[in-house]
Amino acid sequence: MDKQRQYERVFNHFDEDGDGRISALELQNCIGSLIGAPMSMAECVAAVEMMDSDGDGLVSMEEFVRMVEGGGEEERVKELKEAFKMYEMDEGCGFIHPKSLKRMLSRLGESRSLGDCRNMIARFDLNGDGVLCFDEFKIMMSSSS
Numbered sequence: 001m002d003k004q005r006q007y008e009r010v011f012n013h014f015d016e017d018g019d020g021r022i023s024a025l026e027l028q029n030c031i032g033s034l035i036g037a038p039m040s041m042a043e044c045v046a047a048v049e050m051m052d053s054d055g056d057g058l059v060s061m062e063e064f065v066r067m068v069e070g071g072g073e074e075e076r077v078k079e080l081k082e083a084f085k086m087y088e089m090d091e092g093c094g095f096i097h098p099k100s101l102k103r104m105l106s107r108l109g110e111s112r113s114l115g116d117c118r119n120m121i122a123r124f125d126l127n128g129d130g131v132l133c134f135d136e137f138k139i140m141m142s143s144s145s
Helices: 003-014 024-035 041-051 059-071 073-087 098-107 114-123 132-145
Strands: none
Touching: 003 024, 003 059, 003 098, 024 041, 041 073, 041 132, 073 098, 073 132, 098 114
16 A cells, blocks of 8 residues: 555544544544543644644645655744744743643633643653743644644
8 A cells, every 4th residue: 555545544534524624623532542542632732733734723634644744844843833822821931831821721622720730731841940941842742743
């Protein structure tokens, strides 16, 4: 089986409703069934945002292949920076604080306590300062994709 057909097969597995696009919910459902541990909706939304180059909130076959092949690393970093900005408390501060994470998760429809947000940050807070810098955010996003 050629590579393109393999990509299509995997893509179609994620695309539950067959509309040619993968939504955050479809990603969450598929990842949960594949690895047996669910990703949070916020993680799925962020993953879709990272892959979504046309800004429609969904992942097309083309975007999926680009992500799988690892092409466009520069573009991926740019997209991650955009996602990171959404979570910053004060635009341009360079950090995601527990309060800003809580606020963004609420906007995404996922209510979490401040303590939950501190714990989520602590998992990827490599220097122990209680906030996520961009490099720590990149690590978090690559571990959830």
